[in-house]
Amino acid sequence: MKWKGITSTVAFATAVLATPAAAQSSCSRELLQGLGEKYIQAQTEGMALRIPMGNWVNYNENFAMSSMTYGGVLASPQTIDWHRAFYDTTACSILMQVIITNPEHPYVLATMLNVRGDGVNSFDVIVAEEHDWLFDAARTLYYAKREDWGEIPVANRNTREELKAAADAYLDLFSDKTVAVPWGTPCARLEGSAYTGKGQPDDSCNVGVPEGIEMAERRYVIDETLGTVGVLLKMGPSKRPDAHIFRIEDGKIRFIHTVTNCGDQENCGFRPFREMVAENPGIHPDLGE
Numbered sequence: 001m002k003w004k005g006i007t008s009t010v011a012f013a014t015a016v017l018a019t020p021a022a023a024q025s026s027c028s029r030e031l032l033q034g035l036g037e038k039y040i041q042a043q044t045e046g047m048a049l050r051i052p053m054g055n056w057v058n059y060n061e062n063f064a065m066s067s068m069t070y071g072g073v074l075a076s077p078q079t080i081d082w083h084r085a086f087y088d089t090t091a092c093s094i095l096m097q098v099i100i101t102n103p104e105h106p107y108v109l110a111t112m113l114n115v116r117g118d119g120v121n122s123f124d125v126i127v128a129e130e131h132d133w134l135f136d137a138a139r140t141l142y143y144a145k146r147e148d149w150g151e152i153p154v155a156n157r158n159t160r161e162e163l164k165a166a167a168d169a170y171l172d173l174f175s176d177k178t179v180a181v182p183w184g185t186p187c188a189r190l191e192g193s194a195y196t197g198k199g200q201p202d203d204s205c206n207v208g209v210p211e212g213i214e215m216a217e218r219r220y221v222i223d224e225t226l227g228t229v230g231v232l233l234k235m236g237p238s239k240r241p242d243a244h245i246f247r248i249e250d251g252k253i254r255f256i257h258t259v260t261n262c263g264d265q266e267n268c269g270f271r272p273f274r275e276m277v278a279e280n281p282g283i284h285p286d287l288g289e
Contacts, residue, residue, distance in 0.1 A: 003057075006237050010219065016061055017190075024193075025149050026089055026092060027088055027092040028089065028146055029087050029089050029225070031115070031118065032087040032088075032092070032093075032094050032115065033085070033087060033091065034086070034248065035051065035052065035075070035094060035113065035115060035119070035120060036085040036094050036096060036204070037108075038050050038051045038052065039051055039094070039096060039111065039113060039120075039264070040080060040083060040096070040098075042074060043073070043074055043078055043080060043098065044077060044078060044079070044080055045077055046074070046075055046076045046077035046078070046283045047077075048068040048069055048074050048075065051119070051120055052118055052119035052120065053119045053120050053121070054115050054116055054117060054119045054120070054121040056121065057120065057121055057122060057123070058121075058122040058123065059072060059074070059122075059125075059220050060122075060123065060124050060125065061087075061125045061126075061127050062125070062126060062127055062241040062261045062263075063124070063234070063241050066125075066215060068123065072125075072128055073107065073109065073125060074123070074125070078100045078102065078107070078113070079100065079102055080098055080099070080100055081099050081100060081101045081137075081141055082098075082099045082141050082144060083096055083098045083099070084096075084097045084144070084149060086221050086223040086226060086230050087221075087223050087225070087229045088220075088221045088222050088223055090160060090222070091114075091220070091221065091222070092114070092116070093112060093113060093114045093115060093221050094111075094112070094113040094115070094221065095110065095111070095112050095113075095221035095223075095230035095243075095245070096109070096110070096111040096113070097109070097110055097230075097245060097257065097259070098110075098111065098145065098227055099136060099137055099140055099141045100281075101138045101141055104257045105127065105129065105130075106130065106135075106137035106138070107127060107128065107129050107137065108128045108129075108135070108137055108140055108192075108211065108259050109126065109127055109128070109259070110123055110125070110126040110138065110230070110232070110243030110259040111123060111124070111125045111126075112124040112125075112219065112221060112232055122209075124219075126232060126241050126242065126243045126260075126261055127226050127241075127261055128192070128259045128260060128261055130268070131262065131266040132170045132192070132260060132261055132262045132268075133191075133192045133260035133261075133262050133265065133267060133268045134191055134192025134193055134194045134260075134267070134273055134276075134283075135193060135267075135273060136193035136273070136277075136284070137193070138193075139193035139195075139284050140190065140192065140193045143188075143190050143193075143195045143197070143287070144190060146256065146287060147188070147247075147255055148228060149228065149247050149255065150226070151225055151226060152224075152225065152226065152227040152249065156250065157224050157225070157227065158224070158227060158248060158250075158251055159224070160222050162248075163222050163224065163227065163228070163248050164220060164222060164229060165179075165247075165249070166229070166248045166251060166253055167220075167229035167231060167244070167246045167248065167253075168177055168218075169181045169182060170205075170244075170246070170253060170256070171215040171218065171231065171233070171244065171276075172215075173209055173212040174209060174210060174212075174214070174215050175211070175212060175213060175214050175215070178210055181253070182207070182248075182251055182252045182253060183204070183205060183206050183252060183253055184205075184248075184249060184250075184252035184253050184254045185201070185202060185203075185204065185252075186201055186202060186203035186204070186254075187203060187204055187205035187206075187253055187254055187255070187256070188201065188205065188254075188255055188256075189205040189207075189255075189256040189257075189258075190255070190257045190258070191256075191258045192254065192258060192259075192260065192273075193282045193283075193284065194284070195283070195284065195285055196208075197204060197285070197287070198285050198287075199285075199287050199288070204255060205256055207270075211237045211286055212236075213235065214236065214237075215231075215233050215234075215235055215242075215244075216233060216234045216235075216239065217233055217234045218232070218233045219231065219232045219233070226247070227247055227248045227249055227263045228245065228246060228247055228248070229245070229246045229248065230243065230244075230245045230246075231243065231244045231245075233245075238263070238268075240258045240261060240262060240263065240268065241260070241261040242258065242259070242261070243257075243258065243259040243260075244256065244257070244258050245257040245258075245259075252278060
């Protein structure tokens with residue numbers, strides 16, 4: 001949902017509001033997987049208390065305080081069509097990418113959960129919906145479920161530092177065109193619902209990257225097992241809430257997904273997305289079965 005400024009938050013029995021607590025130094029993948037599953041259950045039921053939490057928990061949507069029990073996305077039951085989870089055992093955090101195609105109110109979410117002890121101590125949700133950047137949840141689902149983001153064999157995994165460097169190189173390119181980005185070939189970018197992949201061996205992500213755009217206040221979820229980096233950030237002069245999620249194989253970028261909230265501006269100030277697609281149907285390529 002779009003929020004105009006800071007919304008009021010409803011406290012409940014576990015005092016789900018207040019100052020953030022620091023994330024712990026490390027935790028097990030099994031713990032994070034269990035909490036991730038509880039988050040999906042909670043979002044499906046619209047019941048935040050399904051998630052083990054600490055005594056003080058922050059819940060934000062699009063970098064503004066919100067409520068997980070009244071008004072926020074987590075407070076309403078949703079039929080989740082697809083999700084993918086990333087686990088950072090070093091920073092003890094989770095990133096969930098969620099697609100909801102309900103025609104009455106579709107969403108694409110990128111949710112960062114920070115963990116302390118055995119529970120979640122903060123939620124940051126980037127919420128994209130109708131009129132947000134290149135939004136079409138059904139087409140996002142169509143492309144996302146066709147990609148292979150499976151486990152990287154242990155011998156082929158990049159280090160945490162290598163993964164972060166690859167993601168940062170791409171994000172730095174928005175403000176510095178001299179940056180050398182480790183492009184993979186093929187590479188496909190799913191920007192909102194616009195897809196650069198055609199299912200060809202020469203597919204490229206090095207298309208349409210703007211310039212003079214700062215990608216600021218980056219926060220990372222790095223999963224070496226899956227070769228992924230999720231980044232929550234503030235994009236451009238309007239500091240738009242944004243998530244970029246990277247799949248990196250052998251040090252090179254293979255897939256990029258973005259989730260961007262445009263606030264009160266339809267399609268972030270560009271012309272309506274439906275007009276863009278009507279003029280250029282290739283924005284939504286048909287990949288076959």
